[in-house]
Amino acid sequence: MAARASWKGHLKVGNLACAVGLYTAVSSSDRLSFNIINRRTRHRVERQFVDSETGKPVERDDQVKGYRMESGDYILIEGDEIAEIMPESDKVMDVKGFIPFDGIDKLYFDRPYYLAPVDEHDAEALALIARGMQDGKVAALAEAVLFRRNRTLLIRAHDNHIIATMLNFDYEVRSASSTFKDIPDIKFDKEMLELAGHIIGTKMGSFDPSGYHDRYEAALVELVKAKIEGRATPKRKPEPERKVVDLMEALRQSAKMGAKTGGKAPAKKPAARKTPDRTSRKAS
Secondary structure (H helix, E strand, C coil): CCCCCCEEEEEEECCEEEEEEEEECCCCCCCCEECCECCCCCCECCCCCECCCCCCECCHHHCCEEEECCCCCEEEECHHHHHHHCCCCCCEEEEEEEEECCCCCHHHEEEEEEEEECCHHHHHHHHHHHHHHHHHCEEEEEEEEECCEEEEEEEEEECCEEEEEEECCHHHCCCHHHCCCCCCCCCCCHHHHHHHHHHHHHCCCCCCHHHCCCHHHHHHHHHHHHHHHCCCCCCCCCCCCCCCCCHHHHHHHHHHHHHHCCCCCCCCCCCCCCCCCHHHCEEC
């Protein structure tokens, strides 16, 4: 099935514009999902909103958003009031400027999308913009109304693709100082630093996404398969008991393990995923 654009509009750089579509680059649709079932009847359970005080169901027409004040009272916000202040989309992704390729903290990265041309004519203009960014080693900052909100996006050329990453706003990114203390300035002796450097060196490599897998998802799939086939359900293996050792001893043991693997980190192989039949993907 051909990919479906999440948004279509025009990318605008000065007087240059081309029609583009946003396609989600990350999806959770292939994950195993479950429904909530009544254990006694095996019927699906439907979610229902009830009044927190009376316990009675609340009809959809009586459900309204509310902002809780310090007094405990609520200010009601009607749907049409929200609609009135919602930004109106002009279907334009307007490039406001360019920054160095690595000129933004990745903490601000939210969700990535592929940015693709609508037709061949637009492909030429988009390719020109991408080539210009590649040659200049820059990325573009753009604004657009997406999914009923104004958004900021970082647009960059990546291999033969163009990635538009939705960015978090400044107020959405928590300050690290409110969570972490500064790394203390501790003095380490030469042997500890050399051991730490050796351990890092033995595990140096490059990131290969196929070498990592979602062990929890794989375990869920195997659990569903076992129940479908009437087999005993798999159990988690107990974690080996870990002995408490001091920092220097831990470094020495890690260095020895690195030496046994020939100075290289052991390659990770992706686990073969045993997917249940399509009919059982949505457990009911």
